[in-house]
Amino acid sequence: MQMFQTLCIGQHHSNHCEDYLLSAPLGTTRHLYAVLDGCTMGNESYFAATLCGKILKKIALERSYLELKQPAQPELQLEVKTVVQRLFQELKLIKNQLLLNKYDLLSTLILLIWDELQHAGHILVIGDGLVYHDGQVHSFDQANQPDYLGYHLEEDFEAWFAQQNQQLHIPDFQNLSICSDGILSFAPFDDGVYPSMPDPIYFLLENRLHVEKIKMLDKKVNILEKEYGVKPTDDLAIIRLMK
Numbered sequence: 001m002q003m004f005q006t007l008c009i010g011q012h013h014s015n016h017c018e019d020y021l022l023s024a025p026l027g028t029t030r031h032l033y034a035v036l037d038g039c040t041m042g043n044e045s046y047f048a049a050t051l052c053g054k055i056l057k058k059i060a061l062e063r064s065y066l067e068l069k070q071p072a073q074p075e076l077q078l079e080v081k082t083v084v085q086r087l088f089q090e091l092k093l094i095k096n097q098l099l100l101n102k103y104d105l106l107s108t109l110i111l112l113i114w115d116e117l118q119h120a121g122h123i124l125v126i127g128d129g130l131v132y133h134d135g136q137v138h139s140f141d142q143a144n145q146p147d148y149l150g151y152h153l154e155e156d157f158e159a160w161f162a163q164q165n166q167q168l169h170i171p172d173f174q175n176l177s178i179c180s181d182g183i184l185s186f187a188p189f190d191d192g193v194y195p196s197m198p199d200p201i202y203f204l205l206e207n208r209l210h211v212e213k214i215k216m217l218d219k220k221v222n223i224l225e226k227e228y229g230v231k232p233t234d235d236l237a238i239i240r241l242m243k
Contacts, residue, residue: 016045024057029116031113037049042107045106048106052109079122103150105149106148112176121169123168124167128142131179133175178238188230195228205238
């Protein structure tokens, strides 16, 4: 499985990219991928996305170390739940230690766990974002009012998780991407004359141009800018997996 990723700041942001992405082994046959998008209206929104990403990296590392003593959950959905529960607990602890409020911890999350042996992935989306696989687009749009994880840290986890219906189980995929909603924000940035731009979703998430390059997605974002005169106005994070 090939993995490509890109992360770039949007035209409407000047100081910080509020998106974050990560990939990490979750044992010998499972892998964790995540895309996070901090809330612009939150406090230092890049902080929440980065903090959640760093916690997820820690969880993945610990899970890899414990693999022999603590076998993985047989079902991918249960593995996703276990990871999110740990994230929930760690965020609550850090919130109390640093005297943070909920507006310091507002970030969306698209979490993908992929299993090599099952040839399948399971995805949980908390808030907004986009998932693309084998020609199908799943856009999660909560009308600019995403239900961030930070709103729920004082709630019972089991009751909260039981209500999470933005989940996808994707068996035997050939092409799968998870993206922040910046994928929908490409727009002209100057008055130059350019050819009509290709659909950014198809161009970035389906087209196999430059697939031989490690930084294929960075190359394609640059092509959209230089050849078609468009950039994302919002921050953009993409992880793409291809067979």
